[in-house]
Amino acid sequence: MRSNARNYYLIPYLAWIALFVVAPIALIVYYSFHDIEGGFTLDNYAKFFTPVYLKMALSSFWYALLITLFSLLVAYPTALILTRTKHKQLWLLLIILPSWVNLLLKAYAFIGLFGTYGLANALLETIGIGRKQILFTDFSFVFVAVYIFIPFMILPIFNSLEEMNKSLIHAARDLGASAWTTFRRVIFPLTLGGVKAGCQAVFIPALSLFMLTRLIAGNRVITLGTAIEQHFLVTMDWGMGATIAVFLVIIMALIMVVTGQGRGSIR
Amino acid sequence: MKQLVRAFIAVIAIALALMYVTSVLNSEQGYSGGNTLTVYNWGDYIDPELIAEFEQETGVKVIYQTFDSNEAMLTKIAQGGTTFDIAVPSDYAISKMREEGLLLPIDHAQIPNLSHIDPRFMDLSFDPGNVYSVPYFWGTVGIVYNPELVGGKTFRSWNELWDPDLRNQILLVDGAREVIGMGLNSLGYSLNDTNEEHLQEAKRKLERLTPNVKALVGDEIKMLLAGEEAAVGLVWSGDASEIISENEKLDYVVPEEGSNVWFDNMVIPKTARNLPAAHAFINFMLDPEHAARNAEYVGYSTPNKDALALLPEEISGDKRFYPDEELLSKLEVYDNLGKRMLAHYNELFLEFKMHSK
Numbered sequence: 001m002r003s004n005a006r007n008y009y010l011i012p013y014l015a016w017i018a019l020f021v022v023a024p025i026a027l028i029v030y031y032s033f034h035d036i037e038g039g040f041t042l043d044n045y046a047k048f049f050t051p052v053y054l055k056m057a058l059s060s061f062w063y064a065l066l067i068t069l070f071s072l073l074v075a076y077p078t079a080l081i082l083t084r085t086k087h088k089q090l091w092l093l094l095i096i097l098p099s100w101v102n103l104l105l106k107a108y109a110f111i112g113l114f115g116t117y118g119l120a121n122a123l124l125e126t127i128g129i130g131r132k133q134i135l136f137t138d139f140s141f142v143f144v145a146v147y148i149f150i151p152f153m154i155l156p157i158f159n160s161l162e163e164m165n166k167s168l169i170h171a172a173r174d175l176g177a178s179a180w181t182t183f184r185r186v187i188f189p190l191t192l193g194g195v196k197a198g199c200q201a202v203f204i205p206a207l208s209l210f211m212l213t214r215l216i217a218g219n220r221v222i223t224l225g226t227a228i229e230q231h232f233l234v235t236m237d238w239g240m241g242a243t244i245a246v247f248l249v250i251i252m253a254l255i256m257v258v259t260g261q262g263r264g265s266i267r
Numbered sequence: 268m269k270q271l272v273r274a275f276i277a278v279i280a281i282a283l284a285l286m287y288v289t290s291v292l293n294s295e296q297g298y299s300g301g302n303t304l305t306v307y308n309w310g311d312y313i314d315p316e317l318i319a320e321f322e323q324e325t326g327v328k329v330i331y332q333t334f335d336s337n338e339a340m341l342t343k344i345a346q347g348g349t350t351f352d353i354a355v356p357s358d359y360a361i362s363k364m365r366e367e368g369l370l371l372p373i374d375h376a377q378i379p380n381l382s383h384i385d386p387r388f389m390d391l392s393f394d395p396g397n398v399y400s401v402p403y404f405w406g407t408v409g410i411v412y413n414p415e416l417v418g419g420k421t422f423r424s425w426n427e428l429w430d431p432d433l434r435n436q437i438l439l440v441d442g443a444r445e446v447i448g449m450g451l452n453s454l455g456y457s458l459n460d461t462n463e464e465h466l467q468e469a470k471r472k473l474e475r476l477t478p479n480v481k482a483l484v485g486d487e488i489k490m491l492l493a494g495e496e497a498a499v500g501l502v503w504s505g506d507a508s509e510i511i512s513e514n515e516k517l518d519y520v521v522p523e524e525g526s527n528v529w530f531d532n533m534v535i536p537k538t539a540r541n542l543p544a545a546h547a548f549i550n551f552m553l554d555p556e557h558a559a560r561n562a563e564y565v566g567y568s569t570p571n572k573d574a575l576a577l578l579p580e581e582i583s584g585d586k587r588f589y590p591d592e593e594l595l596s597k598l599e600v601y602d603n604l605g606k607r608m609l610a611h612y613n614e615l616f617l618e619f620k621m622h623s624k
Contacts, residue, residue: 037606059621116494116495135482136482214484235609
């Protein structure tokens with residue numbers, strides 16, 4: 001009787017999974033076997049292995065890697081400092097706050113900041129470096145993407161730092177480990193779960209960024225996300241768009257498997 | 268569990284009650300049945316006073332909705348569930364909608380003002396005999412440039428964009444037909460060319476342009492060019508007139524090799540509910556006095572020859588936006604090349620975008 005009732009509770013969950021996870025993926029796979037006129041074809045998959053799309057996949061991978069790396073470099077020390085401040089929750093809130101603002105608005109704000117006559121260039125000019133092209137460069141793209149993704153990296157790292165047993169740090173110091181050794185041998189290994197969760201939370205969406213590639217990188221950075229957007233909205237070649245999406249799903253699943261060994265701690 | 272069910276039922280009951288209230292409110296406001304007209308147009312593309320006048324004159328309530336791309340409009344109409352009586356798609360979208368059976372024929376007998384339209388803008392390839400569409404505005408694709416930032420240089424030809432002095436100074440609009448079309452035009456080919464060799468040649472030529480291209484952007488191009496972020500831009504004439512009204516220094520030119528001429532026409536989608544009002548609206552907008560006011564407000568080129576006569580000389584005499592016969596004869600409308608060719612154009616465009624500097 002008890003187990004029966006439990007099974008009933010599973011229904012909404014299963015319905016949700018079937019409707020919003022299984023069905024869309026099945027649809028994507030279904031569309032990926034169709035050409036632009038709706039006939040069955042395998043050409044889309046062959047097309048993905050042409051230099052154009054391989055190059056695109058590689059460059060998406062490369063940029064996502066850069067974005068994840070820089071996010072981690074900034075996020076880890078920030079999280080570490082956060083756990084040692086007095087008003088942790090307030091500081092955390094301040095860091096999360098920008099993620100409440102719409103992405104498009106933030107991107108437009110950066111167009112203004114990074115423009116030829118923007119604040120960043122005015123600053124460069126006052127300190128004597130002179131105006132530089134900042135907008136529409138690789139730098140601006142990675143910078144803005146890191147800015148947008150950073151809360152998603154800080155949160156899991158912060159959580160795992162908080163969960164860590166603080167007496168372990170004291171023990172390490174008592175036993176003569178330097179601050180750096182304590183970090184390298186105790187703190188970092190114990191928070192690896194948070195780091196992995198953070199990397200997943202940044203790398204996976206970074207792989208399929210689109211909008212920013214146009215607004216901030218001026219279409220000089222082409223990712224798989226851009227190509228999907230174009231195929232669905234402009235070309236109406238849903239088959240090719242779906243094929244790229246299938247590959248993205250596969251890549252993402254692989255990443256989950258590779259990094260998912262440790263225990264993630266997103267809350 | 269019981270509470271959950273109760274809460275669930277309560278939510279459904281509230282939703283139903285709200286649905287009833289909206290329908291009552293709508294009918295009180297006259298938003299249903301025979302006396303409304305739903306117009307689906309580009310943003311900021313009509314003089315709002317004209318809508319008010321139309322409502323007063325005919326007693327028809329106008330519901331005005333906007334879209335920002337032909338593709339978005341097409342999808343919404345094709346999906347159904349909408350009740351648009353009038354839409355304003357561009358040429359190639361009209362031919363697509365015609366093929367897909369999304370349009371209703373327009374009864375010319377109900378639109379006497381059709382006689383005011385310049386015959387040059389009637390009976391075009393995307394809608395022979397204007398069975399489904401009536402011209403609203405038209406324009407070109409060309410070069411907007413800032414003489415101060417290019418050292419007083421003026422532009423006459425597409426090929427001048429390849430000048431090494433313009434390094435990192437050009438913004439292109441993010442459209443496959445526009446950019447590939449520019450490549451084809453600069454080589455002297457038609458922008459509807461489907462010859463594979465010509466297309467590859469155009470792509471190679473465009474790839475040589477990449478050092479000069481600062482970015483390929485969407486609607487932001489207006490803001491960026493008016494803000495002098497770059498010196499030169501490939502834009503539609505309507506955007507150009509908006510940019511120039513914001514920053515007087517800039518100038519617009521349609522290159523002599525030829526370019527694209529585009530049309531936004533009024534159509535009646537198959538979702539229409541109020542055909543008499545739709546025809547009355549089209550007729551109202553074609554009235555020379557109304558069309559002239561609309562053109563002055565919107566800033567695009569009017570296809571209405573009698574409205575043009577009513578416009579001040581500084582608008583109607585502006586060769587940049589009302590090019591003369593000689594240039595006009597070199598301009599081409601985008602043909603509907605079919606899905607497959609369009610996909611190929613986009614593929615080439617993607618390759619061009621990926622070509623690194």
